[in-house]
Amino acid sequence: MSKVRSAPLPVKLFIGMISREVSLFERLKDELQKLYGPLDMQSPVWDWAHTDYYLNEMGEGLKRQFIFFKELIDPGAVSAIKLKTIELENQHLNENKGRWINIDPGYLDSARVVLVSAKDFSHRVYIGNSIYAEATLVYSGNNYQTMPYTYPDFMTDKCFELFKKARALYKEAAGQRP
Numbered sequence: 001m002s003k004v005r006s007a008p009l010p011v012k013l014f015i016g017m018i019s020r021e022v023s024l025f026e027r028l029k030d031e032l033q034k035l036y037g038p039l040d041m042q043s044p045v046w047d048w049a050h051t052d053y054y055l056n057e058m059g060e061g062l063k064r065q066f067i068f069f070k071e072l073i074d075p076g077a078v079s080a081i082k083l084k085t086i087e088l089e090n091q092h093l094n095e096n097k098g099r100w101i102n103i104d105p106g107y108l109d110s111a112r113v114v115l116v117s118a119k120d121f122s123h124r125v126y127i128g129n130s131i132y133a134e135a136t137l138v139y140s141g142n143n144y145q146t147m148p149y150t151y152p153d154f155m156t157d158k159c160f161e162l163f164k165k166a167r168a169l170y171k172e173a174a175g176q177r178p
Contacts, residue, residue, distance in 0.1 A: 007074070008074060008075050009075075010072035010074060010075075011072060011078075011107040011108065011114075012068060012167075012169065013036060013069040013072075013078070013081065013105060013106075013107050014067065014069070014105070014106055014107065014166065015032060015066070015085065015104065016064065016065070016066045016102075016103075016104045016105075016106070017064070017065050017066075017067070017103050017104075018054065018062055018104075019058065019101035019102065020059055020060070020061045020062050021100055021101065022045055024100060024101045025045065025063075025065050025101075028088065028101065028103065035084065036071070036081070037069055037070060037071040038070050038071075039067050039068060039069060039070065040068060040070035040169055041067075041068040041165065041166055041169060042065065042068065043064075043066040043067075043162050044065070045065045046064045047062075048062040048063055048153060049062065050151070050152040050153045054102065056098075057099055058100065058101075058102070064153060066162060068169070070173070072170070072173055072174060073107070075107055075109075075114075076127075076128075078105060078106070078107055078114075078116050078127070078131075078133070079127050079128045079129040080129060082104075082105055082116045082118065082131045083129055083131070085103040085104065086118065089101060089102065089103050104116070104117075106136075108163060108170060109170060109174075110139065110167060111138065112137060112138050113136055113137035113144070113154070113163055114135055114136070115133070115136045115151075116131050116132065116133050117131070117134070118130060119132065121149070123147070123148075123149045134147075136149070136150045136151065136154055137150065137160075139167065144164070
């Protein structure tokens with residue numbers, strides 16, 4: 001017989017940012033920390049040229065950075081966090097009303113990396129507030145496994161290593177064995 005938990009297990013919030021204006025990463029990090037607390041980890045700033053999806057909107061020479069928050073959150077909060085990041089993106093529009101920065105929240109736990117989006121697709125599930133979620137990486141056999149729809153930059157070894165480090169921090173904070 002199944003038993004319903006009184007509350008879901010907490011998860012580790014992260015935010016991925018893409019922009020050619022690297023100075024926006026620092027500015028937004030400060031603002032995001034005011035909203036969601038201190039960081040315990042961040043990636044280096046990486047070149048991002050995995051697709052031309054953002055080319056018309058944000059131009060060439062894009063960079064990517066991930067930030068990870070120390071405090072664990074209720075996974076149900078991530079749809080509201082996505083709405084807030086959309087609001088922040090809309091505060092940083094270029095002269096053509098396109099974004100200067102893409103800000104995408106997600107979370108991880110010991111089993112998966114979950115991304116959230118305002119766009120529906122066959123592999124995404126609705127989680128409320130007009131937001132959808134997908135498990136983009138699944139942890140199995142001491143490494144992350146991709147899914148058929150995993151974004152190309154999430155398929156890289158450097159991304160796997162980054163998320164494994166974040167997973168270790170998560171497990172420590174959640175009181176789980178390493």
